[in-house]
Amino acid sequence: MTVSIVVVSHSEKIxxxxxxxxxxxxxxxVILPAGGTDDGRIGTSLGKVLAALEQAGGEGTVVLTDLGSAVMTAESALEFLESPAGxxxxDAPLVEGLVAAAVAAQGGADVQAVRQAAEGTRGPGNQPQPAGWEAGRGSVSSAAPDCTGDFELVNQAGMHARPAAKVAGGLASLDAEVTINGVDGASMTGLMTLGAGKGTVLHVEAWGADAERAVEYVRSLVEAGFGEP
Amino acid sequence: MVLDANWAVKWLTLCAQAMAEHRVELIELDRAIGDSDHGENMDRGFQAVLAKLGESTPETPGAALKMTAMTLMSKVGGAAGPLYGTAFLRAATALGDSAQIDPSAWADALAAARDGIVARGKAESGDKTMVDAWTPAVDAARAAADGGSTDVLGVLVAAAEAAEAGAVATDPMIARKGRASYLGERSAGHRDPGAVSSALILRAAVGAAA
Structure with a gap:
């Protein structure tokens, strides 16, 4: 079971x-919404947030919020919970943070790494570390990669959100540090900032026990056009 | 007069009355510098508290305040929900299972409530928020209790009067927190609605003991 996610917004529709x-x-x-008040108005409801947290379960839960009082309601919910551990x-933009968190959770990241993935979307200079990142591994990027590969994007739309999610989600679950054209391969938002369209060559460098599998994973996705035309 | 569970129920009932009576006033204050929902939200929240009190009778003041916290956080909707909810929750925790509240315990409960509001809303004194009503109330209650007053009504009155003066003192302030802070200097000349509703709540505490 993966880490679950709760979304607290002033608007039920959001x-x-x-x-x-x-x-x-x-x-x-498991991604659960807690939007709007109990009677469907704009606002936030402690009851809805607590119900979502209870239902979420899993190996930890990450909560994303929109505006000020949604943050306060989420904090209040933690104060009410008997065991808020996990x-x-x-603190992340709702949509970008949620998508990054969801992709990290899908890849099997733990609760800390899922939050980190969300918070990494706050802006440049604050990119998330790959899920499963371990202390001391940061230094390996100065060493020669264990495996590399160059693959040309063949699908019409190139590296847009869905392919980026597939690549990042898969790489996050491998024991490898991977860069693609210099950005963190396990960061969906990082991959999207490449703006890589059809015909762009992705240069993949990988370090670690699963380096070869990581490069092979990217190759198989790219060559299949991510299952898209 | 003792501050027990009956007093707490009466206090919360008078809070609900006050919010209903001052609903339009709070809406008008909030329209000037906020999003004009404060009166409606507070009225709705305390009507929900009234409904809860009709379902079951709390056994201690702390239990009454904890129920109030949960209800306000779920029913108010705006920022006032988690802020007042946290205030009532922290006060309930400070009171524990005590059957009665003495002057010093009331001062402690108010301080815990104020600290909860500050922790949640990150506002400081002078930011033109409800904190500007609560902090003078805490100080006045503490001073009255430390003065050796065994007259709990006197401590309630001291807190309520200080909160009312604190609300009036928000008039010239420039808002630095909440929706009103977007207005900058144009927020001066208006009374903060959260400070006013805070004073109403502390005045209701006096009414329940009178």
Whole structure:
């Protein structure tokens, strides 16, 4: 069972819509909306947040919020819970953070890494570390990669959100540090910033026990056009 | 007069009355510098508290306040929900299972409530928020209790009067927190609605003991 995610928004429609969007990229992750008040107005409800947290279960839960009082309601919910261990609030933009968190959770990341993935979307200079990142592994990128590969994007739309989610989600679950054209291969948002269109060559470098599998994983996805025309 | 569970029920009932009576006033204050939902939200929240009190009678003041916290956080909707909810929750925790509240315990409960509001909303004194009503109330209650007053009504009155003066003192302030802070200097000349509703709550505590 993966880490679960709860989305707290002032608007029921925003929460439901954000969950719908993220679920498309992370079909196995439990993502629950807690939007609007109990009677369907704009606002946030402690009762809805507590119910979602209770239902979420799993190996930890990451909570994403939209505006000020949603943050306060989420914090209040943690204060009400008897055992808030394993429930983490992420300080991240709702949609980008949610999608990044969902992809990380889909890849098997733990609760800390899922929050980190969400918070990594706050802006440049604050990119998330790959899920499963371990202390000391940061230094390996100065060493020669254990495996490399160059693959040309063949699908019409190139590296857009869904392919980026597939690549990042798969790489996050491998024991390897991977860069693609210099960005973290396990970061969906990092991959999307490449703006790589059809015909772009992806240069993949991988370090670690699963380096070869990682490069092979990217090759298979790219050459199949991510299953797209 | 003792501050027991009956007093707490009466206090919360008077809070609900006050929010209903001052609903339009709070809406008008909030329209000037916020999003004009404060009166409606507070009225709705305390009507829900009234409904809960109709379902079951709390056995201690702490239990009454904890129920109030949960209800406000679920029913108010706006920022006032988690702020007042946290205030009532922290006060309930400070009171514990005590059957009665003495002057010093009331001062402690108010301080815990104020600290909860500050922790949740990150506002400081002078930011033109409800904190500007609560902090003078905490100080006044503490001073009255430390003065050796065994007259619990006197401590309630001191807190309520200080909160009312604190709300009036928000008039010239420039908002630095919440929706009103978007207005910058244009927020001066208006009373903060959260400070006003805070004073109403502390005044209701007096009414319940009178």
């Amino acid at each position: 929460a439901d819509g954000a969950v719908e969007l993220a679920a498309q990229m992370a079909p196995d992750v 429930v983490l609030l992420a």
